[in-house]
Amino acid sequence: MAKYSGLQPGNPHQITRKQHIFPAKSIERFCVNNAVDVWLVKQSKKIRVNQRNPIFTGNRIWDHATERGSYGVEAEFQKIADSCVDDKRDHLGKDECEIVSAFYGLLLSRQEVLDTPRSPAVVHGVTGWDRSNYQDEMEYIESQGGHTICQVDGVAILDGRQINGFSVFTGMDRFLLENPGLEWVMAHAPSGMEFVVPDRFSSSMNGVLQHYAAIPITPGIALIAPTVFPYPRNLTVGHINVMNSIAKKMSRAYYFASNLVALL
Numbered sequence: 001m002a003k004y005s006g007l008q009p010g011n012p013h014q015i016t017r018k019q020h021i022f023p024a025k026s027i028e029r030f031c032v033n034n035a036v037d038v039w040l041v042k043q044s045k046k047i048r049v050n051q052r053n054p055i056f057t058g059n060r061i062w063d064h065a066t067e068r069g070s071y072g073v074e075a076e077f078q079k080i081a082d083s084c085v086d087d088k089r090d091h092l093g094k095d096e097c098e099i100v101s102a103f104y105g106l107l108l109s110r111q112e113v114l115d116t117p118r119s120p121a122v123v124h125g126v127t128g129w130d131r132s133n134y135q136d137e138m139e140y141i142e143s144q145g146g147h148t149i150c151q152v153d154g155v156a157i158l159d160g161r162q163i164n165g166f167s168v169f170t171g172m173d174r175f176l177l178e179n180p181g182l183e184w185v186m187a188h189a190p191s192g193m194e195f196v197v198p199d200r201f202s203s204s205m206n207g208v209l210q211h212y213a214a215i216p217i218t219p220g221i222a223l224i225a226p227t228v229f230p231y232p233r234n235l236t237v238g239h240i241n242v243m244n245s246i247a248k249k250m251s252r253a254y255y256f257a258s259n260l261v262a263l264l
Helices: 024-028 064-085 094-115 131-143 160-178 237-250
Strands: 018-020 036-040 045-049 057-059 150-152 155-158 185-188 202-205 208-211 214-218 221-224 254-257
Touching (some): 064 094, 064 131, 064 221, 131 150
Antiparallel strands (some): 018 057, 036 254, 150 155, 185 221, 202 208
């Protein structure tokens, strides 16, 4: 785990503490009366929470530089999502598909570092900062998107949180390199049905890594990769049942929807 998760009292440099895997804005589109239905897998029970609930976040898993750096990817994706909701598009061009792929890769890599956080790394040939004397300066540098090395027991250390951040971006880039030109299309749920959102977008199922390859935008709209789900734009009941079944099986801690009762 990353060392030194504590920030100064009052968090003077406004470093993000609670970090979403699936963005709060995306969860918000599923909210009714400011809440969504969440199914807790291990407890086998339903709860109702808003998009800021800790179940959707990790506590300072990656550094603030990563939070800042991923904002651009999220912002471009949310523009596409908004246009899908507002009926301003019925298909995605090549550039839009690239943005969606980057966002999907970001979701995958965020989850991966949450599941398997990196250990701190020793840095040779330099002397780090003593955090007890320079915490304010180090937090300021982090808030501006920079990185620091601290001295721990006479050894220069790059903390695991920063390495997690590097891994978030390398994971996203790896997905883009391994899936060039991946197509994404809009799909609509049949009347009276809605999409389930898993807590992860890939998982090992029966010993094989499987991608969900769908990003729900609203209860009734999702972006899907036809290479995985070769379905028409208007899904049948059978199609969405298959997708929701996969989403549920992939989820380890929870999955959510606007109204889980409607899916029973």
